[in-house]
Amino acid sequence: MLTLSLIGIGCGDPQQLTLAAIDAINAADLILIPRKGTAKSDLAELRRAICAQALSNDRTRIAEFDLPVRDAGEEDYRKGVDDWHDAIAATWSEQIARHLGGEGRVALLIWGDPSLYDSSLRIARRLDPLPLIDVIPGITSIQALCAAHALPLNEIGEPFLITTGRRLREGGWPSGVDTVVVMLDGAAAFQTLDPEGLTIWWGAYLGMTDQIIMAGELAEVGSRIVAARRAARERHGWIMDSYVLKRRP
Incomplete structure (x- = not known):
């Protein structure tokens, strides 16, 4: 057997x-x-x-x-x-x-x-x-991401959605939720969203010695995350990252 x-x-x-x-x-x-x-x-x-x-x-x-x-x-x-x-x-x-x-x-x-x-x-x-x-x-990387940011993933009694960068880029913000977890995003799909009222918690190489995390209002930190992501990819030759987006109700 x-x-x-x-x-x-x-x-x-x-x-x-x-x-x-x-x-x-x-x-x-x-x-x-x-x-x-x-x-x-x-x-x-x-x-x-x-x-x-x-x-x-x-x-x-x-x-x-x-x-x-x-x-x-x-x-x-x-x-x-x-x-x-x-x-x-x-x-x-x-x-x-x-x-x-x-x-x-x-x-x-x-x-x-x-x-x-x-x-x-x-x-x-x-x-x-x-x-x-x-x-x-x-x-999972989701657990490691939330732990790194000391972040409770769900709001009290509220759902959240796990999706991919491709789906976020093609379909926009999913209906019915105010919290979205994004994985497998090769092109920082959060750039396609209207950043107003959105907060992001981002992490790359989670759990590794080269772990990078950033968080804040998307309008303020989005460009910094894109730059940090680009530099990390050039340095390592690859990147694995994920992020949580929360929208003010």
Whole structure:
């Protein structure tokens, strides 16, 4: 029987690992670490550091592999993502067969939590043969962002919405809510909104040593966030950020 453990590891700080995550890491026969090119080598290195700190089982093997790249030129966004997931699933299956065979426990260390804006669960269900899937939840970037700002996410008795930068840019402020959490925003979509009455809490590299946070009235700090974001991307070659927007009722 083949078991695939998707282990939420938080946002980069090894101290965010839960005891369940540490147990799952040590229960694995094989840990797969994806490489996303030289620009994002920090992500693989952080996974290596987590294994070095948490792994006490000397029989657990670690294998690294190059992650397929999504075709950003595909006009049909959904089809492009679907094809990309197929390619990743094929790569996972190949690595498992090469290093483990058809039996045992393989683990992948998932940034944040496997259930939130991460496609590992969808990809796992495309594997051939289909393994038993085991999920260990982790601290999300939303939790890390709110903690960094000492921010209560929801207003008393009020809902909030989690969305993407693309959806915010294309659809504007969502109806029915005064609090919006924005993830996967490659182009600072908050710039497309009327800043009047909006407050932003922004963070990048949350939980890492290079963490950056900024907050304030959007009209006042929006341009500073854009500049800080651009400088950080140039310095690191990549950026992972998220933010909360609240609108005065």
